Amino acid sequence: MVRAVVTGAAGFLGGALTHALRRQGADVVALDVRRAPGVVQADISRPGDWERALDGAELVIHAAAVGTGGVAELTPVRPGRAGAPLRVPGAEVRRVTLGGTAALLDAAARAGVARFLHLSCVDVLPLVAPRGSERAEAGLVGGPLVDETAPVGLTGDARADALAAAEQAVGSAAAHGLGATVMRIGDAYGPRAGRWTLWPVLLMRAGRFVLVDGGRGVLSPVHVDDVVAAVTAVAAADRAAVAGEVLHVTGGEQVSAAEFFGYYSRMLDLPSPRSVPGRLVEAVDAWDRVRALGAGRLATPRSSAPAGAGPESEALELAGTAAVAAPPGVAPPTSVPGRPAGALVRDLGARLVAGVDPRARVDLGALGLRELTRDAGFSISRIGRLAGWSPVVSLADGMNRTESWLRERGLLGVQEPSRRG
Numbered sequence: 001m002v003r004a005v006v007t008g009a010a011g012f013l014g015g016a017l018t019h020a021l022r023r024q025g026a027d028v029v030a031l032d033v034r035r036a037p038g039v040v041q042a043d044i045s046r047p048g049d050w051e052r053a054l055d056g057a058e059l060v061i062h063a064a065a066v067g068t069g070g071v072a073e074l075t076p077v078r079p080g081r082a083g084a085p086l087r088v089p090g091a092e093v094r095r096v097t098l099g100g101t102a103a104l105l106d107a108a109a110r111a112g113v114a115r116f117l118h119l120s121c122v123d124v125l126p127l128v129a130p131r132g133s134e135r136a137e138a139g140l141v142g143g144p145l146v147d148e149t150a151p152v153g154l155t156g157d158a159r160a161d162a163l164a165a166a167e168q169a170v171g172s173a174a175a176h177g178l179g180a181t182v183m184r185i186g187d188a189y190g191p192r193a194g195r196w197t198l199w200p201v202l203l204m205r206a207g208r209f210v211l212v213d214g215g216r217g218v219l220s221p222v223h224v225d226d227v228v229a230a231v232t233a234v235a236a237a238d239r240a241a242v243a244g245e246v247l248h249v250t251g252g253e254q255v256s257a258a259e260f261f262g263y264y265s266r267m268l269d270l271p272s273p274r275s276v277p278g279r280l281v282e283a284v285d286a287w288d289r290v291r292a293l294g295a296g297r298l299a300t301p302r303s304s305a306p307a308g309a310g311p312e313s314e315a316l317e318l319a320g321t322a323a324v325a326a327p328p329g330v331a332p333p334t335s336v337p338g339r340p341a342g343a344l345v346r347d348l349g350a351r352l353v354a355g356v357d358p359r360a361r362v363d364l365g366a367l368g369l370r371e372l373t374r375d376a377g378f379s380i381s382r383i384g385r386l387a388g389w390s391p392v393v394s395l396a397d398g399m400n401r402t403e404s405w406l407r408e409r410g411l412l413g414v415q416e417p418s419r420r421g
Contacts, residue, residue, distance in 0.1 A: 069366020199365030215258025254377030
């Protein structure tokens with residue numbers, strides 16, 4: 001019987017992997033900072049008794065994360081009421097994502113763990129074409145795919161940069177003999193997925209979700225069942241073949257954001273979300289940061305700011321080229337050719353002074369511009385070659401499974417009673 005340790009076991013992917021391993025007969029020690037049935041409460045970013053759980057373990061799957069917009073970070077979503085995901089400070093993201101990974105790697109090395117699978121995210125790659133460029137305008141669905149050799153650089157996003165630093169720590173541990181592998185997960189959706197399922201669905205029901213720049217960004221969705229199968233395949237692969245490797249995990253399909261979110265709007269029997277310019281979303285994010293600063297609780301930004309620019313100056317700069325959405329029945333200000341930037345600034349200021357919070361009408365939930373404006377998809381040929389895995393859940397099939405789960409839980413409306421006879 002395989003003995004495994006899974007971190008983040010109360011979360012979306014960690015929970016799915018824990019259940020799958022237990023169904024396969026593995027002896028799983030499930031760790032998470034949150035309480036949950038069958039889960040041992042532990043903070044892996046701090047020394048503690050949890051380290052003993054690694055003694056005798058053959059496999060460690062590291063799925064713990066914060067600031068990902070998971071179910072634990074959901075906040076109330078109501079029509080006409082401003083809101084946003086629970087904001088996790090950048091220092092906390094770094095403490096858990098980087099510090100927790102380093103502590104777990106050290107404990108795994110001391111315990112002699114044979115295999116260490118680190119779940120990362122494709123967001124570590126800066127795949128955003130300059131706004132207004134021909135590539136950004138056209139989108140590149142069906143275009144060239146980015147493989148694991150692409151350079152990872154600073155993005156300005158605390159979550160993505162912490163994930164990139166954690167990947168480097170895993171690579172260093174692998175170079176020193178730990179059988180560690182980085183698995184970069186694509187846009188994981190399905191039952192219990194916060195970022196790519198629950199947030200969009202709840203925001204669409206409230207009339208607040210929007211498409212950015214017409215929804216032309218390239219997404220790489222992967223159903224949770226395929227993620228579980230991929231991790232299982234890598235865990236069973238030849239250790240020498242996968243140790244020290246970085247492997248992409250997606251569903252093998254690149255689709256536009258408009259196509260992906262269109263599935264949810266059809267499930268809800270709602271029209272497609274309206275489109276807003278990316279600069280408008282940047283302005284709303286900047287206002288969030290100004291408001292947080294004024295309240296003494298500045299949180300992690302979801303859009304990168306120019307080096308040295310403060311949130312107030314960024315908000316004013318962005319307000320000159322973007323409009324804040326107005327409440328129902330009031331037309332929002334729009335960018336008019338030849339209109340002075342000062343007029344748009346006044347439009348923005350007037351609405352904020354009037355108490356109109358843009359989050360009541362324009363909200364991406366836990367998603368940010370970087371995820372929704374990518375200009376390329378990701379190659380999965382390496383994981384197929386080294387671990388023999390390939391996705392089996394098409395987007396259409398995965399969305400059917402997701403719809404069934406959402407409907408069972410009343411998130412799409414009242415389920416139609418079964419008919420007999």
